[in-house]
Amino acid sequence: MRIRALVILGDPASWDPAPLRDTMEEWSSELSDVARGISSSGLEVWTRRISLPGLPGDDPRMVERVVSAAPEGVLVSIGHTRRPEVMEAAASRGLYSYMPLDGPEDAASAASAIVTISRRNPEDATRVAVSAGGELVHTPYFPVSSAAPGRTMAAASLLYPSDVDPRSVDESMESAFRRAERAAPGVAFDYSLSPWMDESVADLVRGISGAPVGGPGSMHAVAVLNRAIREHAGRGAIGFNEVMLPVEEDSRLKEMAREGSLRAYDLLRMASICVAGVDMAVVSAGMEDVRAFLLDSRAVALSARKPLGVRLIPVEDPPGTEVDLGRFGAATAIGLR
DSSP, X not given: OEEEEEEEEOOOSOOSHHHHHHHHHHHHHHHHHHHHHHHHTTOOEEEEXXXXXXXXXXXXXXXXXXXXXXXXXXXXXXXXXXXXXXXXXXXXXXXXEEXXXXXXXXXXXXXXXXXXXXXHOGGGGGGXXXXXXXXXXXXXXXXXXXXXXXXXXEEEXXXXXXXXXXXXXXXXXXXXXXXXXXXXXXXXXXXXXXXXXXXXXHHHHHHHHSSOTTSTTHXXXXXXXXXXXXXXXXXXXXXXXXXXXOGGGBHHHHHHHHHTOOOHHHHHHHHTTTBSEXXXXXXXXXXXXXXXXXXXXXXXXXXXXXXXXXXXXXXXXXXTOEEEOGGXXXXXXXXXX
């Protein structure tokens, strides 16, 4: 098990250049101190992050101010925005952001921003997402992450698929959670089960169900995992706390994409019941396709009454085309349906 992300969810007292820079440096030092304590317990901290509550006035000119204040080696989310130009500016400068879909009309502006960003550089589109039901989500998981106004807290996410035994899900998951809590006292956790390449959640689902993601029994397997997460998560849990299936971060899902056995709507159907969203999917889709998919995602989120993140990387190429996602390596475009 590793600490996937150690995050300060913080609201700066001042957004003036010098105080903002000082505040973010203080938060970076705090992250380093907490990370050292965690490391002394035998757990590795993978990334350090800062998540903000959205820019003052949702002003795109503030993007450069955040870039100038960002500490070296720390990933930064500006939080939520309702302006496509803010999302586009942030992604181009290496910052993360997301757009809440407060109403059906927001799907068009979100789709416009996502397609524009992805056409410019598909890797930039990995830094943007939508909150399909309009929720503001306080979580270590980027891009759908923002701090609560007036509050600053430390939080963490976990990387633990290989620590979960398909034959004893409850016992192994509880053991992993308690170990993380002992290593990071006072830190709030999002206990979501997320993958990184060979640390595959899709393999774990298959180990429980005997079927690949989307196959008979796979929804039941995810439900088993989600029940265990809810049962054993600590009282201070924040964020999603569900199974996550980001396509291009899970080696088994990447393989399914290459084989042509995975579609975006397969993942949305699972999100209607048991997973936290449709994530890191490179899709063969145009502007109208993305808008319609976001509308369907919003319908699912409202029906399920839970936060639902959607991170699409739309490309003009047909399904099966290889797409360079930079730090994520070679990806494969999949169809929507």
